[in-house]
Amino acid sequence: MCHARCGLNCIVPPHLLRKLLESRERDVRESAMNTLLATTQLRGERFVRSFAGFLATPASGRRTMHDCQHSTYLPFAVVARTEDGAESDDHAVNRAFDGLGHTRRFYQEVLNRNSIDGRGMRLDAYVHYGVRFTNAFWNGEEMIFGDGDDIIFTDFTKSLDVIAHELAHGVTQHTANLEYHNQPGALNESISDVFGSLVKQWMLEQTVEEADWLIGSDIFTPGIEADAIRSLKAPGKAYDNEMFGRDPQPDHMSRYVVLPDTDEGDHGGVHINSGIPNRAFYLFAAAMGGCAWEAPGRIWYNALLASNPSTQFQEFADTTHMLAGQMYSAEEQQAVAEAWREVGITVSGIAAVSRRVAMGKGRMAAASRVAEIARNGGNVSVLSKQYDALAARVRALESGLTPVKQKV
Amino acid sequence: MKVTLTRYGGLAGGISWPARSVKSDALPGPAAAELEHLVAAIRSEAPLEAKREDRARDSMGYTVTIEEDGGRTTVVKRSDATMSQKFASLIQWLDGASKGSP
Structure with missing residues (x-):
């Protein structure tokens, strides 16, 4: 069971948040709102979920599973299970269905995100793709799973972290949209590994110490000498066998692998150099203890929201460092800096990040939402009402009462 | 004719997949003819956009x-995202041939 530091060790008192929400300074209000959202999630309060639900579309990530019947032509696939339909006789269909459901629930309950796009995007998945197909991938709209060749790989739906990895590619596409080559591509892959692992840990209620930190531990056939395809805890040590050699992932910038930005070069090693940010996340989570999806997961998620298509490792590290200070405390911030330092990246500090933001190279999570509304000439009164609603909720928290209904 | 298949990338992008080669003159007549047919099929496909x-x-x-x-x-290249039925059929055949059961 998850325990230890799952508690509320870093929450800004509600009375202080209320004052900050009423500040005349927009930056202060935005920061307070960001903190309020994060700390409210930590409290496990239900109102933020209700608040998000109010804004969500009715679709809310409805699932549809398709059976490719071993074709690679998706229009030939037949519907095998729908959100409200009966369970299938096909285990692969049900595993994919359940895996997507768990992942959808993780994003909703832990990160307050409504499906892939944050707006209830449908979750469409295809199983039994091709013949002896040894892969799973996100095609930009849907998730596709092969049965494996039964020589090296077995059915890819057997691994929840693989399902969550693919869905995370969709989340990244709809947020930072990190380019799929070199360092931004490796960050893209790392984000999918991090949240793939976190979904599994969350489902199993595992602490940092209890988790295996592996991706794809269930998809190798029993005859293959490999723990998994990747390890966040120990990049470079997931496998070492005669059939496909040794895990090439580095765990430090000094071992960064320079590869050509081609298909054959894995687009500059996106699945290889992801070992570096993967390891940084693990180290931070290990330093914090408890449940990795809490402070570490939320900081990384907000850093993703604050990133852009060309974000490099250094910029991402700086952003996580800044967010750790904004969302939590100096303790978390110090642990983030130490984690990145151990993989060879020295955080530049808040001043550097702020400069980049000012230059338009970064997008801070809560600030960007506010700024976007302003840029689009959007409805500022809506935002104002959201502030009012949140302020009311904070007042209710102070008094120990939660309003039954709040119009926004 | 010699046909070689190499694959790379994918979810397990770090793994090096061994290349698979088949020589048509080493195949029984019907199998060689089938390989010729599959190769001709992918040659007839329109070039993929770059x-x-x-x-x-x-x-x-x-x-x-x-x-x-x-x-x-x-040399013909495809990916899972740009796969055609004809190309998939050739890959499937080559995978089977390398196991002795095309």
Whole structure:
């Protein structure tokens, strides 16, 4: 069971948040709102979920599973299970269905995100793709799973972290949209590994110490000498066998692998150099203890929201460092800096990040939402009402009462 | 004719997949004819646009190299995101051939 530091060790008192929400300074209000959202999630309060639900579309990530019947032509696939339909006789269909459901629930309950796009995007998945197909991938709209060749790989739906990895590619596409080559591509892959692992840990209620930190531990056939395809805890040590050699992932910038930005070069090693940010996340989570999806997961998620298509490792590290200070405390911030330092990246500090933001190279999570509304000439009164609603909720928290209904 | 399949990338992008080669003159007549037919099918396909499907992630890449007895070499590339039925059929056949059961 998850325990230890799952508690509320870093929450800004509600009375202080209320004052900050009423500040005349927009930056202060935005920061307070960001903190309020994060700390409210930590409290496990239900109102933020209700608040998000109010804004969500009715679709809310409805699932549809398709059976490719071993074709690679998706229009030939037949519907095998729908959100409200009966369970299938096909285990692969049900595993994919359940895996997507768990992942959808993780994003909703832990990160307050409504499906892939944050707006209830449908979750469409295809199983039994091709013949002896040894892969799973996100095609930009849907998730596709092969049965494996039964020589090296077995059915890819057997691994929840693989399902969550693919869905995370969709989340990244709809947020930072990190380019799929070199360092931004490796960050893209790392984000999918991090949240793939976190979904599994969350489902199993595992602490940092209890988790295996592996991706794809269930998809190798029993005859293959490999723990998994990747390890966040120990990049470079997931496998070492005669059939496909040794895990090439580095765990430090000094071992960064320079590869050509081609298909054959894995687009500059996106699945290889992801070992570096993967390891940084693990180290931070290990330093914090408890449940990795809490402070570490939320900081990384907000850093993703604050990133852009060309974000490099250094910029991402700086952003996580800044967010750790904004969302939590100096303790978390110090642990983030130490984690990145151990993989060879020295955080530049808040001043550097702020400069980049000012230059338009970064997008801070809560600030960007506010700024976007302003840029689009959007409805500022809506935002104002959201502030009012949140302020009311904070007042209710102070008094120990939660309003039954709040119009926004 | 020698046909070689190499694959790379995919979810397990760090793994090096061994290349698979088949020589038509080493095959029984019917199998050799089937390989010729599958190769001719992918040659008849329209060339793929140079730009890869931008939004696909973890898709595996495939290169089929066809070496004619006369020295002519043709290279055809596809990925999971740009796969055609004809190309998939050839890959499936080559995978089967390498296991002795095309």
